[in-house]
Amino acid sequence: MLISSDSDRFSRLVVVGTSWGGIDALKVLLKHINAPFTFSVVIVIHQERQKKSHLSKIFAEMVSFPVLEAEDKQQILPGNVYISTPNYHLLVEQDGTLSHTVDRPVNFCRPSVDVLFQTAADAFGKRVIAIVLTGANQDGANGSKWVKQRGGQVFVQDPKEAEAKVMPLATIANIDVDLIGSLSTLALTLNNLGRS
């Protein structure tokens, strides 16, 4: 909860939420991000509950920057991407670490995008950029509101392009979003931030 100098290590905290169609969308998004970058990316993706997720490995093989499965109490470092574990909510702490809870599902989801977005907003306010990608439920819409209230920005994948529109549309209906764009547009916007 303390703001330490450690927590200032990333320029921005980019939190991403996705569900149905998310694996393919993330592949495109991550491929378009230029390394090295000064922000950090933390992703919640809804997955079937399973023993072990291999997503981080799949993504890591495609790109030149580290893509890691989030470890508990791990320090979030700039230039890295962290991915949620099935069946655990993923949270951001004020000291810039990641943490977990097995608390009840939110929007029938565990991990829940809302939980990630809310805790990220509480911890890093204006420095948060939330991105809502394809998904077939409304998880992320409430969290996005929280992000805006704490001074952060919200980007949404263009629903026309999303494999499942419900999640992007729910966020667009809930708040004034800062950007609606294709995956490559979203990546481009991040690349511009990453350079500054």
Add this chain to the structure above:
Amino acid sequence: MLKYQNDEDYDIHALLEVIYLKWGYDFRGYSKASLTRRIFFFLQEERIDRIPDLQFRIVRDRGLFSRFIKDVTVNVTEMFRDPSFYRSVKKHIVPQLETYPHIKIWHAGCATGEEVYSLAMLLDQAGLLDRATIYATDINRSVLDRAKKGIYSDSHLSQYQQNFKDAGLNGDLLDYFEKGYDHVIVDSRLRKNIVFTEHDLVIDHVFGEMQLIFCRNVLIYFTRELQDKVIGLFTESLDFGGYLCLGIKESLDFFDGRAMFTAVDADHRLFQKTSNKGSSDKR
């Protein structure tokens, strides 16, 4: 200097200090994101507007404090959570337990008991239940009461039955339960060697010479410093050659005394105490 992001964080800081002073429960080493979430749920539940109001009342109202403990701890659990974990316990730990005439087992943070009965079923099928004494502890008295009763809603029954099979047990989960109208009740055969009792991992002391300790999905609620302290407590409570089983997101990687342990199955977080070096022999 202490600096927080939001004003409410200062209120929570003060609240936790006051609770510690007044009631002796120490939440100051808990991870804040989850705890903050739970505290705000609690405010809603109790229809209290602001944390300072909660602070004022909690000092004066023991009942309110009891409900606080009940609601801010996360007690969500299930039967055979991570079925493959139980298969690994059967494969790696049961053969070792068979060599003991008497086995002492500790479930720390057992919540409503599903995990305790899951292991008891596994031990029963291995023929070990009769030689086991099982201590099941939690900080939250109300979940312990429910664990003791062993009555569960049947809303998750089919999932638990699947978990039972996936965990590699024979027969059916209902061999160990009596079916009621909308609930199931644990067979008395499973409970007879289980002792349910209150124990706070932060404040209370070592718990005796265990051959096996389960502490799953509890350490995630603690900061690394507190995790370190609690794992130290487990290390002291373990017999030489005893096993420590953690949740999937928990590990010994950052524990000072990790050299005392060997990972028996790192993926499933099964560790064996294979050395005493570095342990502080205080007892």
